[in-house]
Amino acid sequence: MTAYIARRLLLMIPTLLGIMLVNFLIVQSAPGGPIERLIAEIKGHGVEATARLGGARQGELSTSGGTSSAQAEYLYRGARGVDPELIKEIEKLYGFDKPAHERFLQMPGNYLRFDFGNSFYQDRSVIDLIIEKLPVSVSLGLWTTVIIYVVSIPLGIAKAVRDGSHFDVWTSAAIIVGYAVPSFLFAVLLVVLFAGGTLFDWFPLRGLVSENWAELSWPARIGDYLWHLVLPITALVVGGFASLTMLTKNSFMEEINKQYVVTARARGAGERRVLYGHVFRNAMLIVVAGFPGAFVSILFTSALLIEVIFSLDGLGLLGFESALNRDYPVMFGTLYIFTLLGLVLNLLGDLMYTIIDPRIDFASRGA
Numbered sequence: 001m002t003a004y005i006a007r008r009l010l011l012m013i014p015t016l017l018g019i020m021l022v023n024f025l026i027v028q029s030a031p032g033g034p035i036e037r038l039i040a041e042i043k044g045h046g047v048e049a050t051a052r053l054g055g056a057r058q059g060e061l062s063t064s065g066g067t068s069s070a071q072a073e074y075l076y077r078g079a080r081g082v083d084p085e086l087i088k089e090i091e092k093l094y095g096f097d098k099p100a101h102e103r104f105l106q107m108p109g110n111y112l113r114f115d116f117g118n119s120f121y122q123d124r125s126v127i128d129l130i131i132e133k134l135p136v137s138v139s140l141g142l143w144t145t146v147i148i149y150v151v152s153i154p155l156g157i158a159k160a161v162r163d164g165s166h167f168d169v170w171t172s173a174a175i176i177v178g179y180a181v182p183s184f185l186f187a188v189l190l191v192v193l194f195a196g197g198t199l200f201d202w203f204p205l206r207g208l209v210s211e212n213w214a215e216l217s218w219p220a221r222i223g224d225y226l227w228h229l230v231l232p233i234t235a236l237v238v239g240g241f242a243s244l245t246m247l248t249k250n251s252f253m254e255e256i257n258k259q260y261v262v263t264a265r266a267r268g269a270g271e272r273r274v275l276y277g278h279v280f281r282n283a284m285l286i287v288v289a290g291f292p293g294a295f296v297s298i299l300f301t302s303a304l305l306i307e308v309i310f311s312l313d314g315l316g317l318l319g320f321e322s323a324l325n326r327d328y329p330v331m332f333g334t335l336y337i338f339t340l341l342g343l344v345l346n347l348l349g350d351l352m353y354t355i356i357d358p359r360i361d362f363a364s365r366g367a
Contacts (some may be wrong), residue, residue, distance in 0.1 A: 004360070005347070008347050008350075009347075012340070012344075014170060015339075016111075016343070018336075019103065019339050020104075020108075020111075020336065022334070024100075024332070027328065027332075028100055032326065033326050034120050034325075034326045034328060035091060037325070037326055038306050064293060069363075088177075092310075092342065095117075104295075107332070108295060111332075114127055114221060116130075116329050116332065116336070117329040117333075119327055119329055119330050120325070120326075120328065120329065120330075121325050121327050125330045126333035127313065127333070129318060129330060130315065130333060130334065130337060133313060133314050133315045133317075135208060136307065136313060136314030137189070137261065137303065137313045137314035137316060139208060139225075140229075140232060140307075140312070140314065144233055144237055144303075145294055147233065148237055148240050149291070151237070151241050151245075152244035152248055153244075153248050153284075153287065155241075155245050156245045156246070156247070156248025156251075157248060157249075157275070158171075159171055159245070160248070160252035160256065161275070163253065171245075172271075175245055175246060178238055178239065179242045179243075181239070182239060183236050183238065183240070183305070184235070184305035184306065184309060186235045186239060186308045187231070187235035187305070187306055187310065188309060189232060190203075190231045190235055191205065191231070191309065194231065195231060203228075203230055203231050204227065204228050205309040205310060205311065207311060207312070208225065208228055209221070209224055209225050209228060220320040229307025231310060232303075232306045232309075232310045232312060235306055235309075236303065240294070244287070244294070247286065248283070251286050251287060255279045255282050255283045256279055261278060263280060264278055285353060288349060288352045288353060291349055291352070295345055296341065296342045296345060304316035304320055315334060315337070319331065319338075321334075362366075
């Protein structure tokens with residue numbers, strides 16, 4: 001197993017490079033890059049846009065003996081006709097004065113050290129931005145995934161055992177609602193009902209913690225943190241538990257009808273022994289296989305609108321805004337983190353296979 005893990009870890013390197021290369025080519029071929037956006041701003045807004053560019057260059061000018069106000073004035077004069085020298089200055093600022101292949105070849109070494117450069121528009125390092133937003137996304141993704149699995153697996157097993165009963169029918173109705181109502185619509189309903197909308201004002205509507213969080217005792221900090229997560233986690237859980245519940249039920253129903261279960265019952269094994277000693281191990285394999293994808297999906301896609309609704313500034317919102325603004329360092333930095341996390345979780349999912357069913361041995365198959 002150690003050799004298998006080592007091979008998988010080594011395989012992550014070309015996988016990361018391939019994904020980054022494909023996305024780099026797509027982004028480079030897409031129209032409307034950061035240079036075009038800034039030139040459009042300069043044409044449309046004059047002093048405001050050029051002053052912003054002058055401020056972005058302030059640190060470099062301080063080392064070369066210039067001043068930010070002189071640079072802004074220079075850019076303003078060039079902006080009136082978009083002077084070619086101004087375009088070259090913008091290209092140098094964003095690193096586009098080098099050929100595309102040279103820019104890409106610089107990425108692997110820097111990304112290996114988690115050096116993603118600075119944001120084009122926020123004048124901060126990308127890694128600092130990611131670290132700042134990470135607690136929100138991890139909180140949403142981790143708690144949602146854990147609660148969904150804790151609720152859905154027992155519920156799916158109970159539905160499989162009681163197939164066709166009143167319990168199965170009524171829980172199926174709740175599952176249909178979960179399928180039909182998107183999580184962001186349910187989030188809006190929760191805001192209206194419980195966050196100062198029309199009825200109650202029980203839960204906070206902004207941020208992961210309160211402004212005075214640092215002044216609270218540790219028990220109060222934990223309570224405040226969980227209190228802020230109640231509504232967004234509830235919205236995500238309601239929107240995500242339905243599919244996993246049905247997957248668990250169908251997996252157990254398929255295993256229950258197999259011959260080895262009939263044989264176990266014929267030999268006098270109790271129902272609980274049959275269910276958890278034989279069926280559970282086989283039925284849970286497909287459920288475990290979906291864990292990495294479920295976590296990554298909640299972490300980086302499903303939570304985007306939830307972050308917007310509840311004013312939670314996480315990685316999903318950061319990546320979305322960077323794509324809109326063509327903030328390439330942030331785009332590629334978040335993509336690298338997403339991809340790396342997904343690959344690691346896939347490896348952990350394979351290891352969970354062997355924990356649930358020791359008969360599975362990836363190493364002996366030369367995987």
